Amino acid sequence: xxxxxxxxxxxxxxxxxxxxxxxxxxxxxxxxxxxxxxxxxxxxxxxxxxxxxxxxxxxxxxxxxxxxxxxxxxxxxxxxxxxxxxxxxxxxxxxxx
Amino acid sequence: xxxxxxxxxxxxxxxxxxxxxxxxxxxxxxxxxxxxxxxxxxxxxxxxxxxxxxxxxxxxxxxxxxxxxxxxxxxxxxxxxxxxxxxxxxxxxxxxxxxxxxxxxxxxxxxxxxxxxxxxxxxxxxxxxxxxxxxxxxxxxxxxxxxxxxxxxxxxxxxxxxxxxxxxxxxxxxxxxxxxxxxxxxxxxxxxxxxxxxxxxxxxxxxxxxxxxxxxxxxxxxxxxxxxxxxxxxxxxxxxxxxxxxxxxxxxxxxxxxxxxxxxxxxxxxxxxxxxxxxxxxxxxxxxxxxxxxxxxxxxxxxxxxxxxxxxxxxxxxxxxxxxxxxxxxxxxxxxxxxxxxxxxxxxxxxxxxxxxxxxxxxxxxxxxxxxxxxxxxxxxxxxxxxxxxxxxxxxxxxxxxxxxxxxxxxxxxxxxxxxxxxxxxxxxxxxxxxxxxxxxxxxxxxxxxxxxxxxxxxxxxxxxxxxxxxxxxxxxxxxxxxxxxxxxxxxxxxxxxxxxxxxxxxxxxxxxxxxxxxxxxxxxxxxxxxxxxxxxxxxxxxxxxxxxxxxxxxxxxxxxxxxxxxxxxxxxxxxxxxxxxxxxxxxxxxxxxxxxxxxxxxxxxxx
Amino acid sequence: xxxxxxxxxxxxxxxxxxxxxxxxxxxxxxxxxxxxxxxxxxxxxxxxxxxxxxxxxxxxxxxxxxxxxxxxxxxxxxxxxxxxxxxxxxxxxxxxxxxxxxxxxxxxxxxxxxxxxxxxxxxxxxxxxxxxxxxxxxxxxxxxxxxxxxxxxxxxxxxxxxxxxxxxxxxxxxxxxxxxxxxxx
Numbered sequence: 083x084x085x086x087x088x089x090x091x092x093x094x095x096x097x098x099x100x101x102x103x104x105x106x107x108x109x110x111x112x113x114x115x116x117x118x119x120x121x122x123x124x125x126x127x128x129x130x131x132x133x134x135x136x137x138x139x140x141x142x143x144x145x146x147x148x149x150x151x152x153x154x155x156x157x158x159x160x161x162x163x164x165x166x167x168x169x170x171x172x173x174x175x176x177x178x179x
Numbered sequence: 180x181x182x183x184x185x186x187x188x189x190x191x192x193x194x195x196x197x198x199x200x201x202x203x204x205x206x207x208x209x210x211x212x213x214x215x216x217x218x219x220x221x222x223x224x225x226x227x228x229x230x231x232x233x234x235x236x237x238x239x240x241x242x243x244x245x246x247x248x249x250x251x252x253x254x255x256x257x258x259x260x261x262x263x264x265x266x267x268x269x270x271x272x273x274x275x276x277x278x279x280x281x282x283x284x285x286x287x288x289x290x291x292x293x294x295x296x297x298x299x300x301x302x303x304x305x306x307x308x309x310x311x312x313x314x315x316x317x318x319x320x321x322x323x324x325x326x327x328x329x330x331x332x333x334x335x336x337x338x339x340x341x342x343x344x345x346x347x348x349x350x351x352x353x354x355x356x357x358x359x360x361x362x363x364x365x366x367x368x369x370x371x372x373x374x375x376x377x378x379x380x381x382x383x384x385x386x387x388x389x390x391x392x393x394x395x396x397x398x399x400x401x402x403x404x405x406x407x408x409x410x411x412x413x414x415x416x417x418x419x420x421x422x423x424x425x426x427x428x429x430x431x432x433x434x435x436x437x438x439x440x441x442x443x444x445x446x447x448x449x450x451x452x453x454x455x456x457x458x459x460x461x462x463x464x465x466x467x468x469x470x471x472x473x474x475x476x477x478x479x480x481x482x483x484x485x486x487x488x489x490x491x492x493x494x495x496x497x498x499x500x501x502x503x504x505x506x507x508x509x510x511x512x513x514x515x516x517x518x519x520x521x522x523x524x525x526x527x528x529x530x531x532x533x534x535x536x537x538x539x540x541x542x543x544x545x546x547x548x549x550x551x552x553x554x555x556x557x558x559x560x561x562x563x564x565x566x567x568x569x570x571x572x573x574x575x576x577x578x579x580x581x582x583x584x585x586x587x588x589x590x591x592x593x594x595x596x597x598x599x600x601x602x603x604x605x606x607x608x609x610x611x612x613x614x615x616x617x618x619x620x621x622x623x624x625x626x627x628x629x630x631x632x633x634x635x636x637x638x639x640x641x642x643x644x645x646x647x648x649x650x651x652x653x654x655x656x657x658x659x660x661x662x663x664x665x666x667x668x669x670x671x672x673x674x675x676x677x678x679x680x681x682x683x684x685x686x687x688x689x690x691x692x693x694x695x696x697x698x699x700x701x702x703x704x705x706x707x708x709x710x711x712x713x714x715x716x717x718x719x720x721x722x723x724x725x726x727x728x729x730x731x732x733x734x735x736x737x738x739x740x741x742x743x744x745x746x747x748x749x750x751x752x753x754x755x756x757x758x759x760x761x762x763x764x765x766x767x768x769x770x771x772x773x774x775x776x777x778x779x780x781x782x783x784x785x786x787x
Numbered sequence: 788x789x790x791x792x793x794x795x796x797x798x799x800x801x802x803x804x805x806x807x808x809x810x811x812x813x814x815x816x817x818x819x820x821x822x823x824x825x826x827x828x829x830x831x832x833x834x835x836x837x838x839x840x841x842x843x844x845x846x847x848x849x850x851x852x853x854x855x856x857x858x859x860x861x862x863x864x865x866x867x868x869x870x871x872x873x874x875x876x877x878x879x880x881x882x883x884x885x886x887x888x889x890x891x892x893x894x895x896x897x898x899x900x901x902x903x904x905x906x907x908x909x910x911x912x913x914x915x916x917x918x919x920x921x922x923x924x925x926x927x928x929x930x931x932x933x934x935x936x937x938x939x940x941x942x943x944x945x946x947x948x949x950x951x952x953x954x955x956x957x958x959x960x961x962x963x964x965x966x967x968x969x970x971x972x
Contacts, residue, residue: 084895084896084898085788085792085796086792086829086833087895087898088892088895089796089799089800091888091891091892091895092800092803092888093799093800093803094887094888094891095884095885095887095888095891096800096803096804096807096884097803097807098880098883098884098887099807099880099881099883099884100806100807100808101880102876102877102879102880102883102884103807103876103877103880103881104807105871106812108812108854108857108858108861109807109812109815111854112806112815112816112819112854113806113807115819115846115850115854116803116806116807116819116822119822119823119826119846122826122838122842123826123829126829126830126833126835126838127833129833129834129835129909129912130833130834130835130905130906130909131898131901131902131905132902132905133902133904133905133906133907133908133909134908135909135912135916135917135920136920136924136925138835138837138838138909138912138917139917139920139921139925139928141835141838142837142838142841142917142921143925143928143929143932145841145842145845145846146932146935146936147932147935148846148850149845149849149850149936149939150932150935150936150938150939151939152850152853152854153936153939153940153942153943154939154942154943154946156853156854156857156943157942157943157944157945157946157947158946159857159861160857160860160861160946160947161946161947163861166964169861170869172871172872172873
């Protein structure tokens with residue numbers, strides 16, 4: 083069953099690439115969701131491989147967490163958009179050293 | 180408390196004049212300084228009459244008290260220092276008239292008196308060392324008094340650095356004594372020495388190291404080079420510090436430590452030889468000088484050599500006797516020279532003087548008294564003390580016939596150069612331009628007192644069977660040395676011999692520098708002597724220049740290090756600039772760096 | 788490896804790639820929805836039925852709808868907001884992702900063997916056993932999640948509260964924006 087583990091690793095890497103290459107906040111967010119789901123896939127696979135339900139419980143917790151994150155994250159995006167009329171993260175460069 | 184007051188009065192003058200002297204009008208700082216020194220002198224007199232005193236702070240340093248002792252030795256020395264010091268203060272009021280640094284000068288002079296009295300009254304070596312360094316500092320400040328001239332500043336530094344070599348010897352000697360006996364109090368050391376089980380070698384080393392200190396301070400061969408240059412300071416300074424008092428500190432140190440040296444025959448021999456060499460060197464160099472003050476300066480070196488010869492053979496009281504008579508006539512000679520310089524408006528070259536007898540009658544008498552006393556003219560102070568030294572080389576345990584003959588020869592030279600000085604300055608025709616004028620009474624009056632001393636001070640200690648006040652007075656403070664007496668006939672015969680030598684020297688000098696045209700060999704000698712036998716040049720070649728080269732190499736190395744460090748700093752600045760670019764404010768860059776760290780941690784975790 | 792596994796894997800990877808590369812944000816969001824739905828199927832196959840339904844309802848449904856809603860609200864469907872100031876970020880990101888994948892794959896390859904009785908024990912991952920677990924040993928985690936959700940709700944409301952736009956912008960920020968605009972012109 084390490085096929086699904088490999089798949090989860092691949093999905094995670096794709097999500098990572100998305101986070102690094104996407105330039106608008108919403109799309110970065112979606113990439114992060116992809117990474118979270120990859121992690122969930124790994125949890126579920128572990129549960130399946132070991133016959134232990136705790137992995138599934140963890141995945142449920144992650145889903146709830148993701149919901150909270152989406153609520154706050156989208157709120158931030160909307161607020162930033164109101165202030166700057168843009169969701170490009172490259173415009174948020176005020177912390178430049 | 181009385182003893183402390185002796186130090187504190189001049190010190191108070193120093194502080195007061197240092198802070199407020201500039202606000203005072205001209206003669207006032209001089210008057211205050213002189214009064215304080217005079218008061219100090221009266222206190223010393225009172226303390227001496229009351230038979231001595233001592234005072235100390237317990238646990239000044241761990242295990243070392245701050246102690247002041249006025250016994251017969253330090254009382255005697257203190258009288259000389261404050262007495263002569265007072266006269267020179269008064270003289271300086273006239274000499275420094277109109278100088279910009281008038282009050283500064285008197286502040287320094289008071290500081291010097293305070294430090295010198297610390298040195299003299301010290302009951303332990305560390306306290307003496309404070310005074311020792313303090314007079315060194317005062318000397319430095321006063322030599323460089325007219326510091327805007329580079330020569331003066333250089334001379335001051337030369338004196339300071341040369342003294343430092345001696346001070347190191349003093350310091351090491353103290354350290355050795357402390358490690359041997361566990362105390363540095365002079366009284367305790369003296370007791371410890373009597374029941375001593377310490378190796379003579381260690382004691383001898385300690386004695387030798389202390390002597391190195393004395394050599395530096397008293398300008399003995401080979402550390403004598405600073406003294407002639409020290410004449411860059413104002414003349415009262417030359418008189419006070421570099422003739423009458425400070426330079427005799429070395430002699431005082433040896434006399435104070437006489438309990439140590441009396442047991443060290445080899446070290447005493449070294450001291451005597453160095454004293455004799457110094458005496459000869461000073462006398463020969465004095466013969467060729469053209470600067471009025473430098474002649475006197477080299478004569479000081481020569482006379483100090485005599486004193487060391489005396490302490491070397493074990494005749495401690497005679498050395499101190501000579502310290503006193505020398506203080507009188509050398510201060511007199513310097514101040515007469517100063518008077519002449521003052522009269523000629525700053526001229527110091529004896530070739531442009533001559534015939535001043537006519538213009539400066541008072542000063543002429545002073546100069547005559549000083550020169551004759553220096554030359555050892557019979558019955559004058561210098562005659563008695565110098566004769567006592569020369570005779571002591573035969574009667575005291577560490578002496579010898581060789582010392583006697585050499586001492587006599589130097590006495591002859593002394594008479595010649597004393598007469599040369601007198602003849603060139605006061606006899607013959609006036610060779611300069613301008614009209615000389617006699618100095619004011621404030622300058623001549625102290626000289627009168629000094630002249631009386633230079634003539635009559637010798638009568639305090641006359642040879643057997645006549646009276647001698649000084650030897651029994653000083654005896655309790657000095658180590659007891661067995662002497663063998665000679666018969667009265669021999670003794671007075673020797674005295675007559677040295678009188679004849681002095682008279683012949685004076686006569687020859689009179690003839691040579693007033694009448695004769697000098698032969699060619701003398702002119703060669705003259706040029707060597709005028710350059711003090713090129714000792715400075717030899718030191719430059721052997722010590723100063725190699726050190727400079729070494730310093731240059733170190734400087735190269737230093738600049739290399741400097742460059743390296745600058746490069747290092749540049750590298751980190753460059754790196755910082757590069758790294759600052761990373762902080763571009765782009766969230767994605769931060770994200771990428773975070774992922775990079777995550778990958779690193781993950782790799783480490785997986786491969787562990 | 789069955790045909791289902793293969794098809795699911797291909798679909799998952801393809802939809803994930805589409806989600807991170809498509810230029811149109813709405814298209815990317817829809818690709819992500821597809822990805823989540825396939826993932827739900829995979830959960831069913833992995834004896835996690837309750838989780839699968841939750842995935843469909845909460846993730847593919849509620850969360851992704853929220854995403855699409857915000858995309859449309861902000862008129863920000865374009866994935867490329869002008870010139871890229873960091874053009875090298877794409878290959879670097881790809882390289883980092885590849886390295887990450889390799890390391891993870893290496894780590895997974897060293898895991899132990901599969902428990903043969905696992906599917907029996909899981910019993911399909913029905914709500915009953917999962918619920919027992921959640922309200923038993925995981926009770927505190929669930930409570931914490933509740934608190935977190937509450938806080939997130941409050942935060943979302945505060946962040947997008949209407950009528951505070953002007954007050955929220957600090958003078959320095961406004962200044963800086965004007966400068967940026969001038970430079971941009």
